[in-house]
Amino acid sequence: MRPLIVIRRIPNIDFMGWHKVGFALSAVLTIGSIVLFLTQGLNYGIDFSGGTLIEARTQGPADLAKMRSTLDGLGLGEVSLQGFGSPDDVLIRVPRQPGDDKAQMAGVEKIKTALGSGVDYRRTEVVGPTVGKELVRAGVEATVLALLAIAAYVWFRFEWPFGVGAMLSTVHDTVTTIGLFSLLQIEFNLTTLAAILTIAGYSINDTVVIYDRVRETMRKYKTIEFGALINKSLNETLSRTILTVSTTTLAVLALLIFGGEVLRGFSIAMLWGIVVGTYSSLFIAAPMLYYIRPGRGGRVKGGGEDKPAAEKIAPQRAN
Amino acid sequence: MLYFPKWLVTVILAVCALGVLLALPNAFSEETLAKLPSWLPHQGINLGLDLRGGSHLLLEVDMSAVTRERLDNVVDGLRTELRSAHIGYTGLETANDQVRLTLTDPTQANAAREAARKTDSELDTNIDAQGHVTLTFNAAALQARERSAVDQSIEIVRRRIDETGTKEPTIQREGEDRILVQLPGVADPEHVKELLGRTAKMTFQLVDDSVSPDDVQRNRLPPGDMILPLQDDRGPRPAGSPPQTIVVKKRIMVSGDTLTDSQATFQNANEPVVSFKFDATGARRFGDATRENVGKRFAIVLDNKVISAPVIREAIPGGQGIISGSFTVQSASDLALLLRAGALPAPLIILEERTVGPDLGADSIHAGTLASVVGVILVIVFMIVFYGLFGVFAVVALFFNLCLLFAALSILGATLTLPGIAGIALTLGMAVDANVLIYERIREEVRGGRSLISSLQAGFERAFGTILDSHVTTLVAGALMFWLGSGPVKGFAVTLSLGVLTSLFSAILVTRLQIVTWLRRTKPKVIPI
Numbered sequence: 082m083r084p085l086i087v088i089r090r091i092p093n094i095d096f097m098g099w100h101k102v103g104f105a106l107s108a109v110l111t112i113g114s115i116v117l118f119l120t121q122g123l124n125y126g127i128d129f130s131g132g133t134l135i136e137a138r139t140q141g142p143a144d145l146a147k148m149r150s151t152l153d154g155l156g157l158g159e160v161s162l163q164g165f166g167s168p169d170d171v172l173i174r175v176p177r178q179p180g181d182d183k184a185q186m187a188g189v190e191k192i193k194t195a196l197g198s199g200v201d202y203r204r205t206e207v208v209g210p211t212v213g214k215e216l217v218r219a220g221v222e223a224t225v226l227a228l229l230a231i232a233a234y235v236w237f238r239f240e241w242p243f244g245v246g247a248m249l250s251t252v253h254d255t256v257t258t259i260g261l262f263s264l265l266q267i268e269f270n271l272t273t274l275a276a277i278l279t280i281a282g283y284s285i286n287d288t289v290v291i292y293d294r295v296r297e298t299m300r301k302y303k304t305i306e307f308g309a310l311i312n313k314s315l316n317e318t319l320s321r322t323i324l325t326v327s328t329t330t331l332a333v334l335a336l337l338i339f340g341g342e343v344l345r346g347f348s349i350a351m352l353w354g355i356v357v358g359t360y361s362s363l364f365i366a367a368p369m370l371y372y373i374r375p376g377r378g379g380r381v382k383g384g385g386e387d388k389p390a391a392e393k394i395a396p397q398r399a400n
Numbered sequence: 401m402l403y404f405p406k407w408l409v410t411v412i413l414a415v416c417a418l419g420v421l422l423a424l425p426n427a428f429s430e431e432t433l434a435k436l437p438s439w440l441p442h443q444g445i446n447l448g449l450d451l452r453g454g455s456h457l458l459l460e461v462d463m464s465a466v467t468r469e470r471l472d473n474v475v476d477g478l479r480t481e482l483r484s485a486h487i488g489y490t491g492l493e494t495a496n497d498q499v500r501l502t503l504t505d506p507t508q509a510n511a512a513r514e515a516a517r518k519t520d521s522e523l524d525t526n527i528d529a530q531g532h533v534t535l536t537f538n539a540a541a542l543q544a545r546e547r548s549a550v551d552q553s554i555e556i557v558r559r560r561i562d563e564t565g566t567k568e569p570t571i572q573r574e575g576e577d578r579i580l581v582q583l584p585g586v587a588d589p590e591h592v593k594e595l596l597g598r599t600a601k602m603t604f605q606l607v608d609d610s611v612s613p614d615d616v617q618r619n620r621l622p623p624g625d626m627i628l629p630l631q632d633d634r635g636p637r638p639a640g641s642p643p644q645t646i647v648v649k650k651r652i653m654v655s656g657d658t659l660t661d662s663q664a665t666f667q668n669a670n671e672p673v674v675s676f677k678f679d680a681t682g683a684r685r686f687g688d689a690t691r692e693n694v695g696k697r698f699a700i701v702l703d704n705k706v707i708s709a710p711v712i713r714e715a716i717p718g719g720q721g722i723i724s725g726s727f728t729v730q731s732a733s734d735l736a737l738l739l740r741a742g743a744l745p746a747p748l749i750i751l752e753e754r755t756v757g758p759d760l761g762a763d764s765i766h767a768g769t770l771a772s773v774v775g776v777i778l779v780i781v782f783m784i785v786f787y788g789l790f791g792v793f794a795v796v797a798l799f800f801n802l803c804l805l806f807a808a809l810s811i812l813g814a815t816l817t818l819p820g821i822a823g824i825a826l827t828l829g830m831a832v833d834a835n836v837l838i839y840e841r842i843r844e845e846v847r848g849g850r851s852l853i854s855s856l857q858a859g860f861e862r863a864f865g866t867i868l869d870s871h872v873t874t875l876v877a878g879a880l881m882f883w884l885g886s887g888p889v890k891g892f893a894v895t896l897s898l899g900v901l902t903s904l905f906s907a908i909l910v911t912r913l914q915i916v917t918w919l920r921r922t923k924p925k926v927i928p929i
Binding site for chain 1: 450458460587588590593749750751752753754755756757759760763764767768770771772774775778779782783784785786787788789790791792818819821822825826828829830832833836837840844865866869870872873874875876877878880881883884889892893896928929
């Protein structure tokens with residue numbers, strides 16, 4: 082059984098020729114994301130902001146206007162209602178109530194009383210201010226630690242310039258994902274944060290594949306100009322970059338389309354992360370090596386065709 | 401690399417078989433499982449509350465309330481001690497977890513210290529040269545009290561929830577002073593929340609009818625008395641009117657911890673009441689107290705509110721009684737339940753509630769499964785289109801990867817959540833990445849003019865480092881998520897991390913074993929990729 086499609090030819094795309102455009106684009110995206118984050122902020126879900134979220138199903142299509150006026154009369158602050166999937170489903174968001182954790186719980190009861198019977202409560206989530214604050218702190222800590230740990234690992238496996246490149250491109254991927262969430266005001270909750278951490282771990286994959294090849298090529302060809310070397314490595318690994326990304330994209334697309342409303346934010350974040358992660362591997366992480374050049378190791382002699390296998394498994398650190 | 405020792409083949413096959421066997425219980429319904437012979441594994445994956453429906457409550461033991469109450473007691477006790485020791489002082493007050501006062505005569509410092517020790521032995525006393533005294537509770541003692549309060553609370557919470565008849569509740573300590581309660585199948589936790597929101601500390605205290613309403617108004621009370629509100633069960637009081645109060649002696653006649661039983665019953669045909677029974681000590685005290693105070697009233701106090709204040713007509717020696725006080729059937733049975741289960745040592749605050757109805761849970765399982773199945777089919781088609789026979793090898797490896805993942809989740813007793821399903825779907829896409837890396841490397845080696853065997857060899861060897869690197873970075877992210885982990889995210893972290901580990905095994909070893917077997921059997925001249 083032979084494959085139906087085979088990519089036979091090694092492409093010859095001038096990635097290095099485009100790298101300045103890539104840098105500029107990424108700078109714009111990153112700065113834009115930071116500006117958006119600082120000005121518009123994120124649409125924090127109740128996991129982080131505290132508050133109440135109720136998913137209710139009405140008998141027959143929900144009369145949002147009527148429900149809104151009922152709930153506005155409760156004095157719980159800015160209650161937001163929104164259709165959710167089907168016309169019978171309503172998502173009710175109540176901001177954090179002033180006061181302590183007890184005040185949050187009291188609000189839920191008020192709403193349930195006000196809406197009366199005939200409403201099926203599919204989901205109720207109440208997060209008090211105490212837990213919200215802790216989750217924000219844990220979230221920030223986990224993200225920063227993940228970035229540092231990944232950079233440290235790459236540094237350990239390669240050399241420091243690779244670690245720096247990997248970290249910058251991973252930071253780029255996470256920051257722009259956050260930017261996208263700020264731009265589109267998609268709810269940012271614990272599951273989204275999980276997606277961002279996964280992106281941090283996953284978007285590094287193609288970077289690692291490419292760096293591996295750069296390192297290998299560096300050993301094989303001692304004299305080739307460094308820009309050309311990066312280009313060669315990128316082209317040689319392009320097919321696997323595209324193919325690995327495709328399989329994961331297929332899985333994420335299935336999640337986005339069939340996974341339901343609860344996973345939507347997660348799937349969007351993952352999809353964006355995969356796309357931007359691939360882009361940053363090709364146009365940021367690899368070209369960056371041109372500027373923070375790894376030593377072309379005097380220690381590794383010969384290298385080439387027959388030797389590297391064993392060396393590749395052991396960490397290789399020339400000075 | 402292409403040589404497989406016998407033992408390794410055995411190990412790989414055994415692990416795969418074991419994976420299938422352990423994953424199998426998840427394919428059957430409960431009923432079918434019950435019919436299977438007992439030597440087969442029965443342990444399936446636990447579904448999280450977001451999938452099976454249920455209620456998740458995070459409670460905090462509010463020790464500050466207890467400390468505040470103790471500090472108030474210290475102030476009262478200290479006042480008495482200082483007076484009897486003839487120590488002059490000014491400005492006795494509580495502030496920020498301490499009691500403060502100033503001695504009129506700083507030379508009485510030692511006497512003051514002694515008075516404080518008598519009041520409460522866990523007090524640390526600090527007196528400066530000017531006679532400023534600060535009293536705080538000993539930190540170690542406070543911590544010990546907190547620990548035991550949390551343990552005790554967990555026990556009481558468990559008893560209260562068991563009494564409501566909830567099936568398979570999980571009640572466990574979380575961190576220092578928190579309790580995680582998980583109630584599968586509970587779609588409306590309001591009642592449970594109400595039960596947990598009450599400390600249910602009950603006391604019997606004498607009513608002091610000698611204080612005139614005028615004195616109450618001006619807060620002029622004889623020492624040893626206190627004002628308590630009446631419970632507002634009789635419907636809302638008219639706006640603006642003060643709550644009805646009653647003056648009682650501070651001294652506790654009998655406390656509720658001596659109760660052994662309590663039931664909701666009826667009195668006068670249809671009035672719901674709560675009956676109670678004391679243990680021997682309680683019965684004796686209650687008997688004595690009622691005998692000495694015939695004709696007076698006593699108050700039944702629950703959480704600092706007076707439920708009722710009946711007149712003592714005669715001594716009650718049997719240690720049994722009835723509380724009547726405008727109960728509904730529900731409130732009577734709740735009170736009886738609370739009294740049976742015992743009082744909480746400290747109030748509980750609900751920090752977080754997550755409730756999912758059974759419909760949504762079922763919908764989520766359905767959506768998650770559909771997405772995963774579609775994802776798998778897409779990935780299978782993709783791999784076969786791009787790699788032909790080798791794609792089939794990858795798909796077989798993927799199958800065992802899934803089995804191993806489910807097996808691992810089952811034997812670890814992990815909980816599968818909706819994000820967990822997303823994690824599975826994601827690992828499916830990522831698992832074949834390893835195959836892609838290996839196959840692409842093989843292609844490249846073939847293109848480079850290597851022989852068939854040496855291309856395969858080099859493909860596996862050279863791709864290994866890359867695969868390891870990419871898996872480790874994902875594991876790092878997974879580990880951090882687990883550590884960050886609140887419920888659903890933890891579920892995601894678990895499936896993602898386990899999936900990465902199982903895919904290392906399946907993509908590398910299972911794929912290689914298939915290719916080697918294929919090589920031996922068919923002795924091909926070219927590689928079909």
